[in-house]
Amino acid sequence: MITFEAVSKVFPGGTTAVADLDLELPTGKITCFVGPSGCGKTTSLRMINRMIEPSSGRILVNGEPIATQDAAELRRRMGYVIQHAGLFPHRTIVDNIATVPFLVGTGKKQARARAVELMERVGLPENLAKRYPAQLSGGQQQRVGVARALAADPPVMLMDEPFSAVDPIVRAQLQQEFLRLQSDLGKTIAFVTHDIDEAIKLGDMVAVFRQGGHIAQFGTPQELLEDPADDFVTDFVGRDRGFRSLSFDPAKDLPVRPMSSLPDGISVEVDDDGRALAWSSAAFGSRTRPLGGTFRATDTLRQATDVAISSPVGLALEVDETGRPVGVISHAEIAEHLASTRSAASADTGSRLAPEDVST
């Protein structure tokens, strides 16, 4: 656990980057620091490994104040990943990854063996081991950055916009793999981003910073979307937050109707193995229309709703793991389901939800 106790940082010249910050980053979870630029999120991150010293207040890691610990030793127990990776251009990929093991005196052979192991773990082909950073793509460099941070198996990871310098497709990939990695490793992670979508996707907890280094809200992504603390947070999480908050509801509870309930004239074409291929309808004439998407029980309400809205027949098709049709549901039915579950939930918790959230 990383604890901020009344931490402030005023830079020489008088700029207050962080003001009286109290925050607790839970062990084994990802905590995202998100906010507009200049809101103190990076400063807060860099105070955790003493790259920046607080002007007042203190930071504790597992109850131990860090101010009295040796800075270099402290940093070796905290993986560090930054935008553009910051790799050492003069070292090969393995040696970049083995940086901290080399620093703490692990044998060269052992450190390199571990580095190669990590390359596989972050999805880098082994034949890149002897290359130099300049020979890798941005996405690959970022993977090396993550591997380098993991090399000494630190309990804490500090990540400063690690995925913002790569293109959106690679970013989505890196985010997915990062979540998979974290589900195996369970590190305590502080993750800085200016992208609220990234924060909501990755964070177990999200701290929304506002200008002047104040925390506007600290909570789970769902809390931010469903119950923003004020106008600033509402604005920051964006207009379609209601729709995005559907990502937290599973699709498996939807009252899907059996295939036999399809209206006359509408049917689903299937292939020889019974997998859904396309919609056909009397209204389309002899042609079929592409499915446009399907959802499974393991998906979220957001996906089911998206499929229902974009479906040429107004129905979302649920399929099983093999792609065979299971049932259908219309967007009106999804909305009904949502309204009834939310009103039940707000009756339980004492009506935390504002009316407009329910009507999504």
Place this chain on the structure above:
Amino acid sequence: MIEYIGNNFDLILTAFGQHIALALIPVLIGVVVALPLGYLAVRRDWLYQPIVTITGVLYSIPSLALFVVLPVIIGTKVLSPLNIIVALAIYTVALLVRSVADALRSVDRTVTQAATAMGYRPVKRLFGVDLPIALPVMLAGLRVATVSNISLVSVGAIIGVGGLGSLFTRGLQLRFAEPIIVGIVLSVLLAAVCDSLIVLAQRYFTPWVRVGART
């Protein structure tokens, strides 16, 4: 020509050996002095301008004037080779300090900060990260300093110490072209060989530079 070389072989060889020593010893001294000075100019930001300005002024002193004035300042004999060595060491420092400082400054700050954040202590970071990455720019400075020294040594012949330069003065006095030609050829050859050696060393020690340029 061949006859001249045959008759004066020992003399040419001595001049050549003296030329190498007079040119390269100052390079070594210059490197040893310039490294910490350049580092200081980067570490203490306010020192950068004064250091670069002072060394720039030093470099602009005409070499002959420096050779003549030095004995007065450091108390050596007028004909001592030490004058040449000290003068050329000053030029080398003047050239290299700026190279070292600019090379260290050119190292990407995200890289050095990443190094610190990984747990590098300052001295280890300097030798493990900053200097190796700065090496190509520093070696470019070293090439200029070395070649410039090799040509400047000849000027020392005018005050009586000058390696291959002594062949020039001798040729001029005797109105005789051969020693001058031999002197020029050997001097140019020496500069070319030293320059190539530094380039080879750079390729060997910084393979990552060429790799990066290709992609």
